[in-house]
Amino acid sequence: MKVICITILFCLFSMLLLSDERQTSKTEVQCNLTEKNYSVIPADIKKDVIILDLSYNQITLNVKDTRVLQRYFLLTELYLIQNNVSILHNDSFGNLSNLEILNICRNSISIIQLGAFVGLNKLKQLYLCQNKILQLSADIFVPLRNLRLLNLQGNFISYFDVPQLFHLEFIILYGNPWNCSCSLFNLQNWLNTSNVTLEYENITMCRHPDDLKSYNIKTFKAECHSKFPSPITEDLYVQSICNSTFNSSLNNLTRNSGHEPFGKSWTFLIGVVVTVLITSLLIFIAIKCPIWYNILLSYNHHRLEEHEVETHEDGCTGNPSYLSQIPDKNSEETTVIFEQLHSFVVEDDGYIEDKYIDTHELCEEN
Structure with missing residues (x-):
C-alpha cells in the first residue's frame, strides 16, 4: 500500500515539474517588443523565438527587416499590428516556413507584390485588415495552400477574384466598398457553393450601385449594370470593368485613353479597313482598265496635216x-x-x- 502511495506521489510531482518546464520554455520562446518605438526589427532577438510580437512600433518591413526575419526560421506567430508597413515586397517572409499566424493589420499597405507570401507553406491565418488595399491579385494567395482564415476587413477593395484551389474555412470581408455588379460574380458564386464561412455576413454590404446598398454581397441579385458607380474618393476606389454592353466599354475606353494605349482590337480593325480599301481599289482598276484601253485605241487616228x-x-x-x-x-x-x-x-x-x-x-x- 505504501508503494502505491509513493508511486502516485512521484507521478504527481513529475507532472508538476513538466508543467513548470513547459511554462518556462514558453516564456523563453515568446518575445514581446510592443510599443518600443522600433523603426527596424532588432537583430539581437534569440534565434529560437517562436512567437514574436512587434506591434505598435515604426517598422516599415524594408529590405533590412526582411534579412533579419530570415534568422528566426522557427517562428510560428508574427504580429506587426499598427506599424508603418506600406509595401509587402517579394520574399518578405521567404524563410519562415513554420509560420502559422501572420497579423499585419492597421498599417498602410497599398501594394502587395506577387511573391510576397512565397515560402509560407504552413500559414493558416492571415490578417490584412484596416489597410489601404485597393485590389488583390488571385496569384498572391497561390503559395498559401494551408490557409484557413483570411481577414480583409476595412480596406478599399471593390471586387475580388477568388484564386483556384482556395480552401478557406473563414473569411472576413466587411468594411469594403463592394461593387455588386458583374465583377463580383465569381466571389458570390464561391461564397455560396464552397464550405467557407463569411464572418459578419449581416454587415458585409454592397456599396455600389445605389439600388443594391441594402443587400449583402452573398445574397444580392446578380445583375450586370452597364453604368459604373461614382468613385468614393479620387484615390480610394477602383472602378470595375463590365463589358456587357457597347456603351459601357466605350465609356471605359474614353476614360482610360489618356493613360492606357489602344488594345489589339483597334489595330485589327484598322488592318481590316485598310485591306478592304486596297482590295476595292484593285477591283475598280481591274474593271476600268479594259474600258480605258478601248478608249485609247479609238483615238489612235490623226488628222491629215496641211x-x-x-x-x-x-x-x-x-x-x-x-x-x-x-x-x-x-x-x-x-x-x-x-x-x-x-x-x-x-x-x-x-x-x-x-x-x-x-x-x-x-x-x-x-
Whole structure:
C-alpha cells in the first residue's frame, strides 16, 4: 500500500515539474517588443523565438527587416499590428516556413507584390485588415495552400477574384466598398457553393450601385449594370470593368485613353479597313482598265496635216507625164467612180469642200 502511495506521489510531482518546464520554455520562446518605438526589427532577438510580437512600433518591413526575419526560421506567430508597413515586397517572409499566424493589420499597405507570401507553406491565418488595399491579385494567395482564415476587413477593395484551389474555412470581408455588379460574380458564386464561412455576413454590404446598398454581397441579385458607380474618393476606389454592353466599354475606353494605349482590337480593325480599301481599289482598276484601253485605241487616228496635202498636189501638177502613163481603162474607172460619188453629193452651189475631190479635179483639168 505504501508503494502505491509513493508511486502516485512521484507521478504527481513529475507532472508538476513538466508543467513548470513547459511554462518556462514558453516564456523563453515568446518575445514581446510592443510599443518600443522600433523603426527596424532588432537583430539581437534569440534565434529560437517562436512567437514574436512587434506591434505598435515604426517598422516599415524594408529590405533590412526582411534579412533579419530570415534568422528566426522557427517562428510560428508574427504580429506587426499598427506599424508603418506600406509595401509587402517579394520574399518578405521567404524563410519562415513554420509560420502559422501572420497579423499585419492597421498599417498602410497599398501594394502587395506577387511573391510576397512565397515560402509560407504552413500559414493558416492571415490578417490584412484596416489597410489601404485597393485590389488583390488571385496569384498572391497561390503559395498559401494551408490557409484557413483570411481577414480583409476595412480596406478599399471593390471586387475580388477568388484564386483556384482556395480552401478557406473563414473569411472576413466587411468594411469594403463592394461593387455588386458583374465583377463580383465569381466571389458570390464561391461564397455560396464552397464550405467557407463569411464572418459578419449581416454587415458585409454592397456599396455600389445605389439600388443594391441594402443587400449583402452573398445574397444580392446578380445583375450586370452597364453604368459604373461614382468613385468614393479620387484615390480610394477602383472602378470595375463590365463589358456587357457597347456603351459601357466605350465609356471605359474614353476614360482610360489618356493613360492606357489602344488594345489589339483597334489595330485589327484598322488592318481590316485598310485591306478592304486596297482590295476595292484593285477591283475598280481591274474593271476600268479594259474600258480605258478601248478608249485609247479609238483615238489612235490623226488628222491629215496641211503639208501632206500640198505635197500631193505638187506631185499631181508637177508631173503631167504621170497621167499620160495611166491606161485609158483606169481613167474610165476613175471617171465612173467620180461620177458615182458625185451623184450622192447634194448640189448646193457647185463647190465641194473635200480637199481630196478638189485635188482629183485639178489633176483631170491639167
